[in-house]
Amino acid sequence: MSKKLNVLIxxxxxLVSQGLKYSVESLGHDAIAIAKNGKEAVELALEKLPDLIIMDINMPIMNGLVALEKINKYIDIPCIILTAYHKDSLIKKASENGALYYLIKPITDYDLNAAINIVMARYSEFENLKLELNQTKEKLETRKYVEIAKGLLMDKYGLKEQEAMIKIQKLSRDKNLKMVDISKQIIESLKNKKNSGTNLEGDS
Structure with missing residues (x-):
């Protein structure tokens, strides 16, 4: 892990928190704050916006899993869960609440470093996947509206498919708008049989 991370403990x-702080900093990262209970964990996460959270499950006032769930309602931050013992139900719950890895106490620097590398790699993969999905969704939406707009232009003005597409592209350039937005304007204008600000009679 070459990137220096801001870590919320x-x-x-x-003693455990100070040991974690020392380990985090010895691995080249910054321990930007330490939360002593679940409520503080939520408040500090939203205030500090760390790159990584190391969260103990058994926290006073609010346990770590509830705190993580609350944090993830507002921001998406990778998290390593700490537990004193292995219990499948807790690990499953931690995963459902957004934890990407868990460590069983006591924790060595080697364990922590490996966990940080794995978590940040997984988080990067998830972020890339979300980006790809959003881009795919945007492309599908654009295609859907462009196809509808093309069909309406062809019916209204007797254009061929290529001519209708050229008109949409020209309007997109002239208006400095995305093709999906121009297509929506065309659909709205032609369906209502009135011009909504888009010059559909312009040169193709």
């Missing part, structure tokens, strides 16, 4: 045991 959420651990109520003072």
């Amino acid at each position: 959420c651990e109520d045991d003072y």
